[in-house]
Amino acid sequence: MQAAARAIAYAHDHQSKSLQSLQDFLRIPSISTLPEHEKDIQRAAQWAADRLKDLGFEKVQVVPTARHPVVLGQRTCDRPSAPTVLVYGHYDVQPVDPLDEWQSPPFEPTIRGENLYARGASDMKAQIVAFFSALEALAQTEGIPVNMKIMLEGEEEIGSPSLQAFLQDHRQELACDFCLNTDASILGPDTPALTYALRGLAYFEIHVYGPRSDLHSGLFGGVVDNPANVLSRLLGNMIDQNGRITLPGFYDPVRPLSPEERRALARLPQDENWWKERAGVERLGGEEGYTSTERATARPTLDVNGLYSGFIGQGSKTVLPARAMAKISMRLVPDQTPEQVKESLRQYLEENCPPTVRWELKDLTGCLPGMIDIQSAPVLAAKRALQSVWGVEPFFSRQGGSVPVVGMIQDLLGVQSLMLGFGLPDDNLHAPNEKQHLPTFYRGIDTYIHFLNAVAEGT
């Protein structure tokens, strides 16, 4: 595999350039959920578009949407018979609070040990830059052996609200043989892996309204139902003592795990201690009757993501609050849908909220769970590429997180997505001190080179 060898050598010689490029990208605070970062979102999109132009992409566009733009690029290879790969990524990042828990500023990329710390390092600017570096290495040596289409969105961290319409509008332009989704991780620095299933998401706000305005808890406590007490009770009873979610009909569409799949998941190098260490907890929690890996990747969940009511400043305000709010989200598994769990939640609130207060349910975002055929050609190419770089057979795993675009691409473009990216489970995604493991980043570049060659060769 001469082509790969020359491109790999080029990549190895230019690792510091790749790192430099990643650091430049990470300095742009492209937080998609906060309106005050609008300009940074634009800068990040333009940065990625400029890189694609450098790489010889023919049609590079920063396409506006209702909120944040999509970066599109296209590059045709010499062989007309070559397959067409659509690469998906996102250039937006999560907010950074609590800021005071960061050891170095989130948008000043800082190397400590083998890691580069910055918001968006692992999720997922390093994956985009790794793929760009692989393309550069191929372009500068043997040539890029497949037709490339690249689509980078700026709304992944807020649930990709514009993407569905965008895919509908650009169906023809995005036609491809399959999608390579680079928003992914492996299991550990020495345990390469491919993800064949993703959990879906349904994210809600629940508001509970009580008295017209805040009341004195001394004068009215005892005779007026407190929205914060009521909300706590509603949330608290959504999960029972065995870790089972109590919303009516919630589990009805859940595909049971087959004994074969449970055996395969049990082979993953993820025992209880592995999960404890990565989560930073002394004891794990969750649903009875399932292993830690199953709980975290193959079973649905219900988490409170935010809670607010009353007075949360310093001191003791004796207020009976007029309202209380919770953000809650559920991770879904096949064949659950955001609509179905919303109905479960609605029914639960209707049955359990006392008539002394009023509730309101808002759905903020959601996406379907996804599963990919593990015997497909792209999966086999990726398996071969990972084995070439790591020298060991990769694991096949499910992923607990959600990638809404996977379901949308399957729906609208009619192709499956392969998840291949080089984050690690302890990268502090969405949390303070997010990082990218640099040796894994460099191996990622090599893997993408091997992968594109394997795809071109038809494995």
Next chain:
Amino acid sequence: MQAAARAIAYAHDHQSKSLQSLQDFLRIPSISTLPEHEKDIQRAAQWAADRLKDLGFEKVQVVPTARHPVVLGQRTCDRPSAPTVLVYGHYDVQPVDPLDEWQSPPFEPTIRGENLYARGASDMKAQIVAFFSALEALAQTEGIPVNMKIMLEGEEEIGSPSLQAFLQDHRQELACDFCLNTDASILGPDTPALTYALRGLAYFEIHVYGPRSDLHSGLFGGVVDNPANVLSRLLGNMIDQNGRITLPGFYDPVRPLSPEERRALARLPQDENWWKERAGVERLGGEEGYTSTERATARPTLDVNGLYSGFIGQGSKTVLPARAMAKISMRLVPDQTPEQVKESLRQYLEENCPPTVRWELKDLTGCLPGMIDIQSAPVLAAKRALQSVWGVEPFFSRQGGSVPVVGMIQDLLGVQSLMLGFGLPDDNLHAPNEKQHLPTFYRGIDTYIHFLNAVAEGT
């Protein structure tokens, strides 16, 4: 009663001066819980001290404490045999959030209809100014007929943390026959009342700690117990379906209501609709087996005053938060104590918090419930004064709120406190659009004049 008639006439002629004085006092944003209002606290104390000097008080001091100063004043009357009355009040006020719900700025006193709107109007600057106006009317006519001691603290709204030590240090100076506590209300513009019992208070923060730092709820949801879910469950189960508090031993020291007392409370003009209207709710809540008035004034409570966890900004952050916090407070009735209910709460947390998270309990403030002898001379003097002004017999009621100083004064000075003040139940205490009903304010001035005369005459 010639003396009262002349003083009353003076008070009536000078109502606009009293109103002006109240407005000046209300313009000082003396919020005791927020460190940024330190200077305003000092200004409010100095304002009150200057008024006492104007009224001919001999010893006027602004005495520093660990946090906010106490204003002290003393005025000896001509008759050496006259009783000595200690008057208690507080010049500090509650915070103003949510600010956007105020119809006029909280520190720009604004008259709409018969009411004056401002933070601290009813609680309790109007009561202080009404008493000052009564003193002025007496001083300018017949003379003040009793020995006066005045003590105004600046920490009532944060639980009077310095007052215990202050009372201990100033025991001799504050010696008196009884205490007149002006931090009080009547039942309605046409229903004068005297309060014979107050609820106590115990205010806590509960913190629940989970993973070392915030986690991605997709990657770890299902396998890591979520502190916000756990806190919700803990809070939600503290009150059962019948509105009973479930903390072990919580009700053990509660004095049952006698049939006589229940009959007396039932005579109060406070039916369910009265409570609904004042609270601004369509349905009342609370403990089964008790009337609304009993629930609000004679039974203990547990209210969530503040809730915080995770991401509460705009949008959908998929975070599994590292911690969650609740502020909760309980209103206590005889013979509960803050220590006893803290032990109940501690035991509850110990028994119910799962070992997957860590909890911490902080007590912020607390005070004993109080009850006053309704056959004592000051109570009878107040009854007579109220009847003189309103022309009807006043009601005797319990109050749901807490006045920590009442228990402390009983403990340290050995005297009972009489609650006599002229707020109304719909004054929006501790809430946006706090107000003072001005006709009641003016009647309050008259009542204090009659009261001091009645006290001097030994009823």
